[in-house]
Amino acid sequence: VIDKDWWRGAVIYQIYPRSFQDSNGDGIGDLIGISQRMSYIASLGVDAIWISPFFTSPMKDFGYDVSDYCDVDPMFGTLADFDVVVEAAHQHGLKVMIDLVLSHTSDQHPWFAESQSNRTNSKADWYVWSDPKPDGTPPNNWLSIFGGPAWQWDPGREQYYLHNFLVEQPDLNFHNEDVQNAILSTTRFWLDRGVDGFRLDTINFYYADKELRDNPALPPERRNANIAPSVNPYNHQEHIYSKNQPENLEFLKRFRALLDEYPAAACVGEVGDAQRGLELLGEYTSGPEMVHMCYAFEFLAKTKLDATRVAQVFDELSRVAKNGWPCWAFSNHDVERHASRWDLPPAAQRLFATLIMCLRGSVCLYQGEELGLPEADVDFEDLQDPYGKQFWPEFKGRDGCRTPMVWESSNQNGGFSEGFPWLPVSHDHLNRSVGLQEDDPSAILHHYRRAIAFRKEHPSLIKGEHGGVFAYGDVLQFTRQHGDETLFCAFNLSDTPSLHGMPPGDWVTIGHELGGATPSPDFKLHLGPWQVCLALKQ
Numbered sequence: 001v002i003d004k005d006w007w008r009g010a011v012i013y014q015i016y017p018r019s020f021q022d023s024n025g026d027g028i029g030d031l032i033g034i035s036q037r038m039s040y041i042a043s044l045g046v047d048a049i050w051i052s053p054f055f056t057s058p059m060k061d062f063g064y065d066v067s068d069y070c071d072v073d074p075m076f077g078t079l080a081d082f083d084v085v086v087e088a089a090h091q092h093g094l095k096v097m098i099d100l101v102l103s104h105t106s107d108q109h110p111w112f113a114e115s116q117s118n119r120t121n122s123k124a125d126w127y128v129w130s131d132p133k134p135d136g137t138p139p140n141n142w143l144s145i146f147g148g149p150a151w152q153w154d155p156g157r158e159q160y161y162l163h164n165f166l167v168e169q170p171d172l173n174f175h176n177e178d179v180q181n182a183i184l185s186t187t188r189f190w191l192d193r194g195v196d197g198f199r200l201d202t203i204n205f206y207y208a209d210k211e212l213r214d215n216p217a218l219p220p221e222r223r224n225a226n227i228a229p230s231v232n233p234y235n236h237q238e239h240i241y242s243k244n245q246p247e248n249l250e251f252l253k254r255f256r257a258l259l260d261e262y263p264a265a266a267c268v269g270e271v272g273d274a275q276r277g278l279e280l281l282g283e284y285t286s287g288p289e290m291v292h293m294c295y296a297f298e299f300l301a302k303t304k305l306d307a308t309r310v311a312q313v314f315d316e317l318s319r320v321a322k323n324g325w326p327c328w329a330f331s332n333h334d335v336e337r338h339a340s341r342w343d344l345p346p347a348a349q350r351l352f353a354t355l356i357m358c359l360r361g362s363v364c365l366y367q368g369e370e371l372g373l374p375e376a377d378v379d380f381e382d383l384q385d386p387y388g389k390q391f392w393p394e395f396k397g398r399d400g401c402r403t404p405m406v407w408e409s410s411n412q413n414g415g416f417s418e419g420f421p422w423l424p425v426s427h428d429h430l431n432r433s434v435g436l437q438e439d440d441p442s443a444i445l446h447h448y449r450r451a452i453a454f455r456k457e458h459p460s461l462i463k464g465e466h467g468g469v470f471a472y473g474d475v476l477q478f479t480r481q482h483g484d485e486t487l488f489c490a491f492n493l494s495d496t497p498s499l500h501g502m503p504p505g506d507w508v509t510i511g512h513e514l515g516g517a518t519p520s521p522d523f524k525l526h527l528g529p530w531q532v533c534l535a536l537k538q
């Protein structure tokens with residue numbers, strides 16, 4: 001029997017293929033490399049892998065600019081190699097999710113070449129084209145996330161085209177039904193090839209306002225510089241017309257209906273919005289006809305996560321996304337690794353690993369997170385990320401979280417490649433390699449395995465509801481409940497000891513392998529620095 005609900009509460013391991021494992025010495029990770037490391041991934045106890053894009057691409061945004069949705073870039077291998085990955089994953093009981101970047105293509109995609117060729121071809125309307133204003137300037141004030149205007153002049157058509165990201169990433173026009181159908185048929189291609197699901201890039205950018213109205217300015221007090229750098233003028237606008245259009249939901253229903261033709265396909269949609277993130281999460285995952293889950297940006301913020309913030313997020317979720325399903329992450333290929341971003345001592349890294357495994361929602365772990373890797377220092381000369389080059393030095397870009405995975409310490413490339421790695425392997429990372437940690441029972445890698453196993457042993461953590469989520473000073477407390485299991489969870493998110501009362505009831509502490517504390521007989525809970533308490537109601 002196939003569990004249609006496998007995604008609910010799943011732990012998903014994110015692989016950035018360029019940097020995971022190189023199998024042929026060209027310095028770039030590839031699909032065969034991923035299949036070679038499948039037993040390691042399975043040993044973590046995760047349920048699924050999400051592989052960042054490996055499709056044919058000029059690599060201007062390292063694969064997030066796709067020029068053929070139905071093929072593998074030769075750099076990463078072949079379709080046959082992909083089949084090997086799927087087979088290896090399935091043999092290990094892992095689901096495979098691939099990353100569909102549907103909002104825009106590469107400017108090298110044949111669809112764009114045709115669309116660009118004149119104003120009358122059959123794909124003329126497949127992208128968002130517009131005449132200039134009478135003075136020759138772009139049709140409106142929309143900005144690109146990666147800097148500059150969101151419009152690029154095309155001398156051939158004598159029109160502008162829209163790009164929310166790089167100039168080389170023209171936005172598809174989803175108002176055109178042929179575009180929708182083409183996208184759905186490429187999705188079917190991968191479903192037929194055996195994938196179990198999708199991470200959907202930027203699902204709230206699929207549609208732009210038909211009238212191309214100007215976005216209003218965002219008043220300084222409402223600006224949120226959490227994810228993208230505050231130096232970026234993009235963050236000073238409110239993107240009410242360039243994204244989050246109601247039509248997104250209509251297209252996503254068509255997408256979901258396609259997935260439902262398959263036994264257990266699921267998707268997680270990326271909905272980035274600094275102001276309305278949780279509200280949108282609620283809208284996009286509101287029911288069985290919508291996307292299964294939304295990737296939440298709340299815990300990717302620059303500001304250190306504290307008990308109050310976590311409580312706030314769950315309070316807001318309970319109001320605006322009651323039936324929604326979040327997918328949490330602390331790190332990914334777009335942000336500074338959280339060990340550095342929040343400047344976490346080792347004990348705090350462990351606490352956060354336990355915490356994320358206790359939250360309602362699914363979880364994404366980013367490769368190397370299980371090793372406690374800090375952000376790598378990448379010099380300007382080695383920089384690859386166009387976003388980093390644009391805003392250097394105020395914002396150093398995304399290369400520091402994309403350096404190669406470290407498998408062994410004996411080798412200066414960390415066992416990643418026998419060639420010259422596309423980004424330097426961080427020296428700081430070499431003494432945290434998988435090999436070294438496997439041999440050290442006290443290493444954080446084993447803590448991650450225990451935290452994942454703990455989650456799996458407790459149905460309330462996977463499918464259960466939250467009782468209220470409360471912050472008492474630095475201590476976060478909540479219960480999770482499912483069937484006859486009620487679990488109490490408390491986390492001291494600070495380096496000072498704390499003393500609190502337990503809720504009434506007959507509790508038995510568990511999770512000692514995660515460093516869990518035991519309440520004293522008078523129901524007082526002493527939590528040491530960064531300590532947790534996990535207890536089952538009798």
Ligand code: TEU
Pocket residue numbers: 061064065101145165201202227228272333334335
């Ligand atoms: O990211 C979307 C997104 O909103 C991010 O661009 C984020 O704001 C930025 O990376 C700052 O950290 C997705 C992918 O995850 C990203 O890698 C791609 O560059 C982007 O889409 C364009 O496809």
Ligand code: CA
Pocket residue numbers: 022023024025026027028029030075
């Ligand atoms: Ca390679």
